[in-house]
Amino acid sequence: MRRIASSLLEIARSRIELIGIELTEEKERLLGVAFLGLAAMLLGMLALVVLTGLIIVLFWDTWRWQAMTVIVVVYVLLAAWCAARARTILREAPMPFEATLAEFEKDRDALRPD
Template sequence: MEHSEQSAQSDYEQPRPPGLIGSLAGVAKNSLRLVLSRVELAACELSEVRDHIVQLSVLFALSVLAAWFAIAFGTATLVVLAWEALGWKILLILAVVFVVIAIGLVMTISKMIRSGKLALPATMAELKADRDMLL
């Protein structure tokens, strides 16, 4: 009867914790899930970055085209109208104006790039957190 009581008790005991192989499989499974979630996050952010790059490229191309037409027609008009009064000095004045405009445009473009729209902030933060957790 003792033997049957022991087997009845062993049926109600909690299962043993997994062995080394089971633990390694669990770690591998969790690591794979972690890597997959980071890849999904990076893919999502990369699609946002791609959209921003496309928008920036289209706006840049249109602004360059419009600027070339404005520069060409405006310069020709100003030179014709002011040549009698200023002579060659009108060309110098227009050159200075265009240099100031070019500097302003370059500063605006660098500001847009530094704003972080082309970075992957959430992915980098998660990867840093993962590294800190593992080390």
């Protein structure tokens, strides 16, 4: 009986350690992606502001309203594409703790009486 209890406790301990490792990995991945995403957005916005200003200055005397309209339409289309892409990425993301759940399934199957 002691060996069974000891085995069960060891299994539970190893699964909890696995959950902790997966949580740490997920946290580090999310922080890295968030930082890179914010940096990309900041730099992209700066580039867009400068590009927008340049286009408006170039067309100011002749086609200023048309140039501004084209710029707005392009920005809206790009924003919609980015939102759709982000939604797709989130939907297709792997389920968190897959390895832990798989190990729990193996444990459950191994402990079932035949």
